[in-house]
Amino acid sequence: MWTATAFLGGHPALDFLNTAGGSSKDRGVERLTDFGVAAGWAHAAGVIDDAEHHDLLTVSATDPAEAVEAVTELRGQREALHAFLLAGIDGTDCSVAVRERVTADITAGYRTARLSHRLHDDPAWVVTEGQAGLRLIAIRLALAGGALLAGGQRDQIRVCGRCSWMFLDPSPTRRRRWCSMAICGNRAKVQRHQQRGPSQVEPAGRSGEP
Template sequence: MTTWTDASFLGGHPALDFVNTVAGRTKDRTVERLGEFVDAIDWAHAANVLDDDERENLRARAERAPSEASAALADLHTQREALHAFLLAGVENTACEPAVRDRVKADIEAAYRDAHLSDRFRTQTAWVIDPDEAGLHVLTRRLALTGAALLTSEQRSQIAVCGRCSWLFLDPSPTRRRRWCSMATCGNRAKAQRHQRR
């Protein structure tokens, strides 16, 4: 079971924390942190994407339908990697593959189709995904809405990529000079590597 600590949430936005659920000491995304659907449920709870009751209900539903949970996890992985590739292309000002862009668009469109506009928009999100209606796809739908909110906010210009790993984060500083997702991890590793070279 994965433990979700503050070090798991360095992105500054839930959509970025979502794409950062794959780790690795380099740009290669080699360490999968959502190995089981229950890991995704627990991450979503830690990220405030699910509340306590929703977490327990989703866990029970996944336990009753393991094959459906496996399919939902695979879909979540594909969604995450498409969003990461799309955001990274924007940050690095490189061409984005049409299939990647189409997947991000399809995820957002599906989420809006399933969403209800809330009249409590002053105290909660304007677009609400009902877990009873969305079932095990509640995570993909809510995270797609979160991604859409980031892409339509002013914060999109603050997205940056770590100089050592693949993690994305918001850099709201005026100079946009933040280099690492975390000085304690990637920053120190880069320092150690420079020291070894010397």
């Protein structure tokens, strides 16, 4: 279900944000439709391992109400971080509620996690299923988001010119425009052709734009 096109962000926190949204700026398309699907995404993304994936599915099956609450909270965490980053990219102020939600999620993550006893371990902050239960995915993603915001890569965060997906652009020029040239870049090209009409020719060089 989760192919390479679901992991275009270049960072786990951004791939998480990209589990919502479709071919436009609208965020109405929801891919984390239930806890099982969310766990499947987290497994494919490397956020949880095989054993944790199995255990989380088992626990969620025995307590479906808690599973619904966990995935609902996960979606809220995602949308708050997306709104916070989008405001930064656009140079606008996000709401106090959004900033406080992002702060609370990251703070809760560090409060739950423990620093690894080895200096060079990755990740440095460790949280286990026993500590977090069904919130394991949310807490690990909160830690990933905190690391992204605290690190040098935050200046590389961009949003697609056509949809709401975000990605890292480490290039010197920072000219990448699309989450994927094959997806949104191609859609934009088709739209330009339609707007100009069949008699007009695409200018040379446009096919290689970032």
